[in-house]
Amino acid sequence: MAALTGVTVFITGSSRGIGREIALICAQQGANIVIAAKSDQPHPKLSGTIHSVAQEVEEAGGHALAIKLDVRDEEAVNLAMQQAFETFGSIDVLVNNASAIVLTRLQDTDTKRFDLINSINVRGSFVCSKAAIPYLKKSRNPHIITLSPPINLASHWLKPYIPYTITKYGMTLLTMGLAEELRDDGISAATLWPQTSIATAAVEFAIGKELLKHSRTPRIMAEAALEIIKTEGLQLSGQTLIDEGLLKERGFTDFDQYKHDPNCDDLMRDLFLDA
Template sequence: MSLQGKTLFITGASRGIGREIALRAARDGANIVIAAKSAEPHAKLPGTIFSVAQEVEAAGGKALALQVDVRDEEAVRKALARANEHFGTIDALVNNAGAIKLTGVQHIELKRFDLMHQINTRAVLLCSQAALPYLKKSGGHILNLSPPLNLATKWFAQYSPYTVTKYGMSMLTLGMSEEFKSYGISVNSLWPQTMIATAAIEFQLGSRESFKHARLPAIMADAAHVILGSTNRSLTGRLLIDEEVLREYGVTEFDHYRFEPDSSDKLMPDLFID
């Protein structure tokens, strides 16, 4: 299930889960397009498109670093065209870029909701539409980092604006899988069973204390690797969970994915996971 020679266009790949997916594919010898806004170092969030490009090359892959704002239609279309020209193909689009604000309707600033909608839902539509001419030729994959459609009211009660934008991504997954069937393109979503220890989560929560209840981004990268390595639409139209994907492919041991492998603390389920 190697991705050697495959070209992956990954949004938000300058850090966190996107970076980890890039490095996992790079170990196979894949071509990685690191498409993100972060061209300059951030004071609190490490990683840029250029630092990840260096890591990809060191891991055995080929890298193309492109500064892209996924809200900008022209920039997205130009970036995909440049990636296709540079590597000769695009085999997978990973819609990883995301925005989060866990606030209810009463207190959410409209500009913050607009940001979440643009980066979460709208960007999946835009990037997928822009990648479609290239994916038609490769019969490739679209992978969205979005959750199962869990309609329990608790997932709407406190932060429905965020929930709506993430569920919009998942509904696009289901729709595109059917719409693109005739092109041989697989479309899936992937979401973590537990909280994932990333700098973005640390920044959101204000500390690393919760990391003892979290897993490393590597579990998402390994699950994404399984999905992107599948062929002939054997996996498509599914809202997948990282642990479930790996169990389907024979993985039974998960302790090494813990942020603190020797910890006995209970893992914290991620949002939208009962």
């Protein structure tokens, strides 16, 4: 029997990028995957929809449920959680992956744009977590994993893109708070962040294509997420985890395999991380 047979993993923003990779690696372990994202039709510039990922999940050995979902819509989120539970009989893991990245100064950011990224990053994680908790309480080994960074209050991180920074830190504060609020319920809540930039379409559009060769593939984040999911109980709850650090603790040694460009040794450290 595969390691995650019967385990249901609900992943927001999973039509491409890191979310898709987490879906596929869990599917390879036999999991039920809820692919919850806005992309249900092909995009002219971006590959992947909830339906294409659902097909990949099934081909990888998992069971898929594709749901078109905007995490800002609380009613839709509640219905999606209910549909997931009714389909698979459990929700065991919530991955708060859906996120908006806007790297602009506060003075250059329209309030409407800030409201958008805050509603996706902080409010979306709040809404999805709240909706999932009643189902997670029924799980044998429940986890909330939020893709957000350790809170680094160094001035060089506070200065450049205040709107994005406070929303990502908000996701982390939410998750750390949930770790304590849900401790007596046996629900683990932790954050996960990459050591280096990750080669995704979001990074390419926000920062530029040149960065991709200095990045790792989403697979490293998926490997780390899988390690969290397989961890029993509250061992990792309340921690702000870094993909490389967690994998090294678990015995991983070959990190060259994750390079987007095998010939590039100059990897870019990700945002909010200091040497």
